[in-house]
Amino acid sequence: MKVIKYLLLAIVCILAGSFYFFRTKSKSKKDGNTLVVGIAAGYAPWVSINAQGDYEGFDIDVINAVANTMNKKLVLQDLGSMSALLMALDQNKIDAIIWGMSITQDRLERMAMVRYQGDTVKSFPLLFWGKIPNNIITINDMKNMTVCVEPSSSQDTVLSKYPFINTMPVEKIDDALLNIQYGKADAAFVEPAIAKKFKNKYPEIQSLDVPLAPENQEFGVGICIRPADKELIKGVQNAVDALLQNNVIQEFEAKWGIGS
Amino acid sequence: MVNVKNLTVSINNQTILNDVSCSLLPGRITCFIGKSGAGKTTLLKALVDLVYITEGEIVINNTQLNSLSYSKRSEEIGYVFQDFNLFSNLTVLQNCMDPLRVHGLNVNDAKKRALDTLEQLGMKDYRDKYPSELSGGQQQRVAIARSLCLNPRVLLLDEPTASLDPINTAQLVTILRALRANKLIIGISSQDMNFVKKIFDRVYYIEQGKIVELCDGIEYVNQCKAIQQFIHE
């Protein structure tokens, strides 16, 4: 029993020592000259990891340009999912989020969003594999049909207004492609940029636009910042304005095939 | 010599042994007989500290049992269980060597002593077998060898013939007589009167946790009324 007690004591000491080793003030990673930005790879062409293992994408180019304009050192923190990104922002682990996040009324009530790309979106596309069924003219004709959607997304909010449609949640929007391709779902409800990406790769995909009510419309995509960080909001806004004015972001759009 | 004085053992508020006094003598086989549940096994277990002693004392060659460390105690008293309790993950040789290694003997000496002991008990050829590959009688001999490897002065056996056939029982009798000749103190608990009759030098009759009668020699057995009654029941 003595040996076991000493072993347990040793484990507790190691854990306590590790905490001491890892303890830092929560802001020590960040200082005035560093911009810590949360991303989530796996969403090409916005953010993904290339064959060499480096982060690349439209969002990466934009945030690099923003950081350079602000004369700050950029630190990217990959957090894997929307919930992790939002928690990290709340907890001051990161300064901002860049992740192709659509600007909606709902989100603007909770955080500041600096628009860097896209126009007002007044409709979302419904994607069908192959031909759109003859009897489907609008979304209201899709009674008892199954539609894939990413949970907690803007599309999910819009789809909840059509209770006669069966919703199939997909953790990754790319899985929606599999579902419509193999007949597990009748259609997929996605962002316009995603629809463009899918249609570029698979010409057999057809789309049907679903008009949005004003409260569901999106106003481009934005960099998310805590509302209280007024100085940072101003700095990022000025940087983005400068980049838009000099056509830098437009060049990135052309490079990554984003936008109209 | 082993002296037990006023031993009381209670388990879960039930008195199993009540004020028991007895002794085991060198070069003599002392048997404890009685019905099932009389307390025979508990008495033997008390001698190796497998049960908690409520009252009383046990003295081995003028040394209090509770003053000995568990290591020293195991070198004084060997115990052979009714179901042998050989270590199933070790071979016959390892079963005998391992306690010696734990007690600090080096590998070579432990191996030599183990093999010598196994040879005395006719089990040397089975050294690489596992207990599951042995018969009941063979397992018992290995269990005895394992205890004897530590050179104890006392050897206790609990119901040694419980799972033996007549041939193995006869072999056990031969082994115990040889050990007795080496002045070992031997204590046996048993319900097998045929076996007891062949082997005993002294016999205690236990009933409901108390020593009822002592028959201190084979010549007195006809005078021991309680024992006679038990034998003929």
Next chain:
Amino acid sequence: MIAYISVIMKGITVTLGAWLLTSCASLLIGTLLGIISCRYLGSAKLISIIRMYTFVAKGIPAYVQILIAYFIVPALLGVNIPAFAAACGALAFCSSGYTTEIMRAGINAIPRGQWDACATLGYPLSAQLKRIILPQAFKTIAPALGGELEQLLKSTSLLATIGITELTRTGMNIISRELNPVPVYLTIAGLYLVFSAMLGAVLMYSERRFLYGQR
């Protein structure tokens, strides 16, 4: 897919590294707690404390535990815990709930007589456990422990929750770029099968070693 071989290799390294760390920690903690909460050694109070530990460890989904370990624990304690450490720690904690139960069951299955035999032969507790009790217990619990370790291998995909690029997330990243889910998912599945097969071979070898004369 061939172009992504280096990121796939990195994903494999992260997955296997995380699995090795978490399984070692889980086995160590599970063995310790299993020993001290077994019928022969543990007091009623200690057993109920450890039962509470296993209840919490098994009762909260590993996904939630990872989020708690990475976000909530550092906030409460004012420390900075790296993502990999937080995720591996959470997985190890979750798995240790199961390994503790498995170990305790295995040790409790050892007949009382084995403990008694060790006591009468003068074995100290450490020798009892190391030489007799644990080897016998492992014989009984090897299949269950093996199952838990295999499950842990697949649970490493939860590391993606907080942005760690292990094998599954690597695959999802490739899919997002190339839009070729079928070959990617099949490749990832094949790789997990290879790891499971290797683990299975090790477990089968261990089980054979524990036969102790039985065929």
